[in-house]
Amino acid sequence: MAVQAIRDSLKQRGVRLTRQRQILLELIDKSGLHLDAEQLYKLAKEKDSKLNRVTVYRTLKLLKEGGLVDELDLMHWGGDQHYYETRTKQEHAHVICLRCGKVEEFFGEPLQKLRRQVESHFGFQVVLARTEIGGYCAHCQVLRAQEAREAADRAATAPPRKPA
Amino acid sequence: MAVQAIRDSLKQRGVRLTRQRQILLELIDKSGLHLDAEQLYKLAKEKDSKLNRVTVYRTLKLLKEGGLVDELDLMHWGGDQHYYETRTKQEHAHVICLRCGKVEEFFGEPLQKLRRQVESHFGFQVVLARTEIGGYCAHCQVLRAQEAREAADRAATAPPRKPA
DNA sequence: GTTAGTGCAAACCTTTTGCAGCTCT
DNA sequence: AGAGCTGCAAAAGGTTTGCACTAAC
Numbered sequence: 001m002a003v004q005a006i007r008d009s010l011k012q013r014g015v016r017l018t019r020q021r022q023i024l025l026e027l028i029d030k031s032g033l034h035l036d037a038e039q040l041y042k043l044a045k046e047k048d049s050k051l052n053r054v055t056v057y058r059t060l061k062l063l064k065e066g067g068l069v070d071e072l073d074l075m076h077w078g079g080d081q082h083y084y085e086t087r088t089k090q091e092h093a094h095v096i097c098l099r100c101g102k103v104e105e106f107f108g109e110p111l112q113k114l115r116r117q118v119e120s121h122f123g124f125q126v127v128l129a130r131t132e133i134g135g136y137c138a139h140c141q142v143l144r145a146q147e148a149r150e151a152a153d154r155a156a157t158a159p160p161r162k163p164a
Numbered sequence: 165m166a167v168q169a170i171r172d173s174l175k176q177r178g179v180r181l182t183r184q185r186q187i188l189l190e191l192i193d194k195s196g197l198h199l200d201a202e203q204l205y206k207l208a209k210e211k212d213s214k215l216n217r218v219t220v221y222r223t224l225k226l227l228k229e230g231g232l233v234d235e236l237d238l239m240h241w242g243g244d245q246h247y248y249e250t251r252t253k254q255e256h257a258h259v260i261c262l263r264c265g266k267v268e269e270f271f272g273e274p275l276q277k278l279r280r281q282v283e284s285h286f287g288f289q290v291v292l293a294r295t296e297i298g299g300y301c302a303h304c305q306v307l308r309a310q311e312a313r314e315a316a317d318r319a320a321t322a323p324p325r326k327p328a
Numbered sequence: 329g330t331t332a333g334t335g336c337a338a339a340c341c342t343t344t345t346g347c348a349g350c351t352c353t
Numbered sequence: 354a355g356a357g358c359t360g361c362a363a364a365a366g367g368t369t370t371g372c373a374c375t376a377a378c
Contacts, residue, residue, distance in 0.1 A: 016332060016377050037367080052335050057368060073237055075292070080244070080343075081367060095282055098291060108281050114274035114295070118259055122268055123302035128239070131278070131295040138287035180352060180357060201342075216360050221343060244368075245342060 003029050006068050006086070013066060023047050024059045034072060034083040034094075034103055060084060067128070075134040077101050091115070093131035099140035106133075167193050170232050170250070177230060187211050188223045198236060198247040198258075198267055224248060231292075239298040241265050255279070257295035263304035270297075 003025055010017055023044050028035065035043070041056045063069040063084075072083040074096050091111050095104040115126050136144060167189055174181055187208050192199065199207070205220045227233040227248075236247040238260050255275050259268040275295065282288050300308060 014332090018333065018377070020334075050335080054336080054369080055334060058333080061369095071240070075294070076235075079366075093278065093282070095286060095288055097288075104286055104288075106278075106282050106285065108278065108285075110274040110278035110281060114257065114270075114272065114278070115297070117272050117274060118257070118270050118297055121270065121272075122259060123305075124259055124261075124268075124297075125300040125305050126297055127262060127299040129295070129297045130239070131293070133279070133282055133288075133290055133293045135291040136289040141287075141289050178357090182352075182358065184359075214360080218344080218361080219359060222358085225344095243341080 005088070006063070009066060009068060010062075015062065015066075020044070020048065020051050020055050021059050021062075023051065024056060025063075028063075028069060028084055029086045029088075034074065034085055036081040036083050038081065040084070070128065070130070072130065073132060074103060075132050077134070091129060093133055095133045095135075097137040097140050098134050099136055099144065102137055104137075169252070170227070173230060173232060179226065179230075184208070184212065184215050184219050185223050185226075187215065188220060189227075192227075192233060192248055193250045193252075198238065198249055200245040200247050202245065204248070234292065234294070236294065237296060238267060239296050241298070255293060257297055259297045259299075261301040261304050262298050263300055263308065266301055268301075 006025060006029070007017060010021075024040060027040055027043050037053070037056050037060060040060075041051075041053045044051050044056060060069065060071075060082075064071055068087060069084045070087050072085065072094060074083050074094060075098070077096055077098060078101060089105075090107055093106040093108075093111060095106050096102070111129070111131065114131075115129055118124050119126055170189060170193070171181055174185075188204060191204055191207050201217070201220050201224060204224075205215075205217045208215050208220060224233065224235075228235055232251055233248045234251050236249065236258060238247050238258060239262070241260055241262060242265060253269075254271055257270040257272075257275060259270050260266070275293070279290050279293055283290055
């Protein structure tokens, strides 16, 4: 379990593992979802009603700095907040549907290749990488086509501007 | 020049090309830099002191929606604002040094391959893709090593905690 | 017993919105 | 003329900070 690895890492840095942090750690890791600070706060509050939103932000900052969680933007679908996931899996891209918001994870060798090329091309030392791809999932492509057809129908029925 | 293509695209959408928008368009395209809304606002103000910050945001939104500019996060180095660039070049990744903030652009086939794989793997229709890589540039790697050495020296000279 | 961490309130920064007046076409 | 656009002020959303109190080691 990744939580254990994270605990060890924190202990090594002399960071205290408080009750609040344990709760947040659990939530981030086990959900497997991509939660933002606010969602995390609400979930954490169910386990400790006193836990403050500020503590969530401070904990996330800590974990981020320690390279224990990755911060995502998910193409700013749904706002400008950030999303978090534990950094246990292999490097992957996030593929997000701009219509329904569904997030898929893509693992594949182009990502590793890209990293290696950037390292050798610029003599760059890669610390973190983030690839986000926005578009339409198979399901929403169909729905969008349908919507476009309906819109065209409406336009043909009702006159372009002022419906007399 | 890309500005012309953008003008045509806007005209087609029935969007007016006002004096303010021309100024902003010029700035975004010709600088070749990755400017954020505030920088853009300040530069635009030099050409038209009346131009409002809100107009900058509205124009950016318009260009973004039209797929004419891309919005970047640059790994949130320097804050939570967004950066903009015209969408004329080939797809590329942004490589940003977490120490000095320098941004490099990387073009390479892994990016195209990634896109194609995501499309075929999920039946996904890709609209926009963003890859950002954070780490240390060759120059800063040297400086960081130096800094680490100096810190070690300091620690060895002065006792760990309370300097008696 | 120290030092780090928490909660609370308030500030901060970036971005958006409502509305009256202005301006392109 | 008329829709679109701008400026201003104010609000909204997300995140950070200062400080006194509390808890982990």
